[in-house]
Amino acid sequence: MRLKRTHTCGELTATHVGQEVVLNGWVENWRDHGGVIFIDLRDRYGKTQIVFYPQYEQFYPLAKKLRSEYVIAIQGIVRKRPDDAVNPNLFTGEIEIEVTDLEVLNESAVPPFEIKDYIDASEDLRLQYRYLDLRRPKLQNNILIRHQMAQFTRRFFSENGFVEIETPFLTKSTPEGARDFLVPSRLHKGKFYALPQSPQTYKQILMVAGFDKYFQIVKCFRDEDLRKDRQPEFTQIDLEMSFVDEDDVMGVMERFVQGLFKEILDEDIAIPFERIPYDVAMDKYGSDKPDTRFGLELQEVTSAFKGSGFNVFRNIAEQGGYIGCVVVDEGTRVSRKQVDDLTAYAKHLNSGLAFVRYRNGAFDSGIAKFLGQPEQNALTTILNLPQGALLFFVGNTDREFAQTVLGAIRLRLGEMLGLIDESVKKFHWIVDFPLLEFDPEEKRYVARHHPFTSPKLSDINLLDENPAAIKARAYDLVLNGNEIAGGSIRIHRKDVQEKVFQLLQIGTEEAQRKFGFLLKALEYGAPPHGGIAFGFDRLVMLMTGSQSIRDVIAFPKTARAVGLMEDTPSEVDEAQLKELGILVVGKKK
């Protein structure tokens, strides 16, 4: 190229008037007035208006032919715009460039969609032409913020004594947790590596090795179905610390989050964050990642339905189940149609939803006709009902299930009634998680967090008699109803780890085969340690106000885990398969 830029398209202002400059960039728009031609030249730094006059006969005809997304270089003089032609919406709007030389660096095919923030194309088209989508200022900004966040993260943890250490991607398949992505081994036919679901075991072993504080911004892989905030490959800010307890890990994270929000958004976040026990979160919000920006808290009304004429609820109450209620004080704000929508939503979650209105001191509509005087009295007493209230009920013999459904209804109501203040940022920790949960399919306990999570020391005597009651030394960080980080204090003693494996019905032989390397490491002076991992993509999504994780990942997959631009996954040559000793059976089409 002949003309190399002296400035970017986002920096020239009135102070540069009179200077000769060279700009490189893409043609975003052109306005040909027959004589004078205006072109908006774009690069990632901004836009600058350049002007072609017919007097420049040697390149004016070429300027006539410039079209969207042509890549050009121009030389010119910075001119102050006439007063009535200043564009206050543009950083460079005070000036324009009178072009004195033009070089077309590359032409462009007509793009399948216009590359402007106000033009929207369907997402599959955007993903197919990702390089064009990424040229849009909005997406470029997301990626730039992501970069700044990664830089802050590295700086923060380095300054706090953490060491960035890479861990392998070709690792060992582990039971428990998500489905693994497998990588066949050519040198060992029939054997497979697994891509890491997280660097969990490696970072614990780094603690045994004495690195004391570790961190990494690292890709993790889980072969599970996608959501708008979930991709099969995603990035974690992963860390681990030795000689610490919960307060140390949470304290570092609070300072990290505070610094990050100050640096990126210039927002002041108050620390420490509130800690909410898991049981309280479930009782009040029906969620282990509650959105606490609004009320509508769950209230238990099981006792009101003992001996009720409403058979469904009476049975649940008498079988030791749970009946919960959410009260909308100004019930008239919810229309009959909205009630029906919520009922349909509950049905979608495999639950029923009952409702009743309270006005003029009496119950009507919904399940009112099933409510005898005792239930009515009990409800008014328990709930302290205002006139005009609307009550939603969910009951189930499975307490956690009923609470979860009611929690989902609560969220819907919050959105429906506009109770959520988007400008508020509510951080809190969820603590005191159960260590285990019963998996009815496998008919055994599985680890709620992961099998290396330490039980609470005070609960350790429950290991044999009542495993379900054991609490874990685990903590999740929640922001506005989104889980953004999760971690725990780990087991550092071999005897405790073996005990937990027993509970999970992972046999000694199996444990040795799958985690033997970790168990062995725990025998050689493993320090007490713990850590946490941040969902980096999700955090970028929240900090950029994006609706989908795909808008903060340069090259994301679709909901069916396909890369539309490069067309992946795809078939491979027979020769490649043969070399790996792989025979594909039951291939779809």
Added chain:
RNA sequence: GGGGUCGUAGUUCAGUUGGUUAGAACGCCGGCCUGUCACGCCGGAGGUCGCGAGUUCGAGUCUCGUCGGCCCCGCCA
């Protein structure tokens, strides 16, 4: 694995009860225009209505299947 929703011009969409030649805006192509900035004006090209069956005298429209995008449940320690 299950459910919902969408699929019509390059793009975003409209398309009535099943009925003549499937429309609009933007984009694209050509022409005019020397102060616009989502410039303006005139003209033009552009369609396998995702794909395949079926019902019907007749299907963009109704039915079934299928493919794809998105959202949700399950799943995600």
